[in-house]
Amino acid sequence: MAFSMTLLSWSLVEYSAKYKAVGEYDHVRELIRWGTDYLLRTFNSSASTIGHVYAQVGAAKINGRTPDDHYCWNRPEDMAYPRPSLAVSSAPDLGGEIAAALAAASIAFRDDDAYSRKLVHGAATMYDFATRGSASDQQQPTYSGHRPEIEPFYNSTSYWDEHVWGAAWMYYATGNSSYIATATAPGLAARARAFDDILDLSVFSWDNKLPGAGLLLSRLRMFLNPGYPYEQSLAGYHTAAGLGMCKCFRRFAAFNFTGGGLALFNHGRGQPLQYAVANAFLAALYADYLEAVNVPGWYCGPNFMAAGDLRAFARSQLDYILGDNPRKMSYVVGYGGRYPRHVHHRGASTPRNRGKYSCTGGRRWRDTKKADPNVLTGAMVGGPDRHDRFNDSRMAFGQTEPTLVGNAGLVAALVAVTSSGGAVGVGAVDKNSMFSAVPPMFPATPPPPPAWKP
Numbered sequence: 001m002a003f004s005m006t007l008l009s010w011s012l013v014e015y016s017a018k019y020k021a022v023g024e025y026d027h028v029r030e031l032i033r034w035g036t037d038y039l040l041r042t043f044n045s046s047a048s049t050i051g052h053v054y055a056q057v058g059a060a061k062i063n064g065r066t067p068d069d070h071y072c073w074n075r076p077e078d079m080a081y082p083r084p085s086l087a088v089s090s091a092p093d094l095g096g097e098i099a100a101a102l103a104a105a106s107i108a109f110r111d112d113d114a115y116s117r118k119l120v121h122g123a124a125t126m127y128d129f130a131t132r133g134s135a136s137d138q139q140q141p142t143y144s145g146h147r148p149e150i151e152p153f154y155n156s157t158s159y160w161d162e163h164v165w166g167a168a169w170m171y172y173a174t175g176n177s178s179y180i181a182t183a184t185a186p187g188l189a190a191r192a193r194a195f196d197d198i199l200d201l202s203v204f205s206w207d208n209k210l211p212g213a214g215l216l217l218s219r220l221r222m223f224l225n226p227g228y229p230y231e232q233s234l235a236g237y238h239t240a241a242g243l244g245m246c247k248c249f250r251r252f253a254a255f256n257f258t259g260g261g262l263a264l265f266n267h268g269r270g271q272p273l274q275y276a277v278a279n280a281f282l283a284a285l286y287a288d289y290l291e292a293v294n295v296p297g298w299y300c301g302p303n304f305m306a307a308g309d310l311r312a313f314a315r316s317q318l319d320y321i322l323g324d325n326p327r328k329m330s331y332v333v334g335y336g337g338r339y340p341r342h343v344h345h346r347g348a349s350t351p352r353n354r355g356k357y358s359c360t361g362g363r364r365w366r367d368t369k370k371a372d373p374n375v376l377t378g379a380m381v382g383g384p385d386r387h388d389r390f391n392d393s394r395m396a397f398g399q400t401e402p403t404l405v406g407n408a409g410l411v412a413a414l415v416a417v418t419s420s421g422g423a424v425g426v427g428a429v430d431k432n433s434m435f436s437a438v439p440p441m442f443p444a445t446p447p448p449p450p451a452w453k454p
Helices: 002-021 025-040 093-109 113-133 159-176 178-181 186-192 210-223 230-247 272-292 307-321 362-366 404-417
Strands: 053-057 085-088 298-300 301-306
Touching: 002 025, 002 093, 025 113, 025 362, 053 093, 053 210, 093 113, 093 159, 093 362, 113 159, 159 178, 159 210, 178 210, 178 362, 186 230, 210 230, 210 272, 230 272, 230 298, 272 307, 272 404, 301 307, 307 404
Parallel strands: none
Antiparallel strands: 053 085, 298 301
16 A cells, blocks of 8 residues: 555656646545555554554464454444454554655645645654664564565565655755665665666565665666665666666566566566556656656667557556457456456446445355456456456456555556656656655855955
């Protein structure tokens, strides 16, 4: 959820003119504020130091036999079983992402000074909590580790990527040089394996922020070029970002693609679309960065790739999702003439009537072959399998379950590629709003000496 808010805020900071042009500017700010208000309530955001954060509401067990969020199938208004709030005292990963979300939103809400400052304060408190003890080489427990209510479902594989990502966002939100010093520290890059050529670390997702962090830091180098003492590290992130973009292209065979053209960034496992849209967003955004600084492209080995190639890749993934695929099916509910009708979603499947369904009584609506009585308009489902096949069944959750993070990536990618509200390329991104808190990189030019008089 926190990553979803970061994604939406990033897209808003970069493409506010486009959001305004399509009439969605106020709407997306409302959505972000709903999320950041929630995140501010997961810890004591008015304090300067904290000892825990609430990481999850509700719990479930694999193959459980007692009422919980997986065993039961009933809409929120019918829930009658215990839903505990789970607090964690170590959250270097979750805390880093919450800090990033609040910091990014503070830039998006810069015109609301009181709220922006509230977000920055909360972000700083959470960042300190997330990074305490990180100066030592001692490994910190992840927020999900050895937590059976969390680990099987939202397991975090590392936290060093969130520390790079969080520090970059904190720098943009505050202009405090200590954050950019942290983000570009060679030791942190080494721990995060930021410059290692590892295929899965090139995939942007809720569990791996390295590609996003690399592009965010490349932005600083491309637009402001701060030089020493950050240049060596920023150049490393810039190189890694370019290499990651090369892996998006089918011709280089880094990832498999379906016959219909969907990139399999998660190797054919469930929920492929959330990875496709998140990485399509980065590709389109990098293309806009290149053109904003009048750079026509970059090299993938000996092959010169134009910025437009990245934009074409991003469009191809979105076109696939919206219906240009072998099944001619839109994977966004309510869009087009053919879309999923049996979404893995309790509220969508349960009729809106006067009935109140028990924990197991609602399963009749999960198991029915009837189409959803409530159309979950706009929800992007998990997506097809590696052979472009799609099982429109509520029990096929890897294909029919919508996610918050999937839809956040979809919104970000769509606003990045649309031509509404501005020219593609030069002028497409807002170069300056991201840097509104960043102090001048170089000393101001001194005033001219007074005119000499004899």
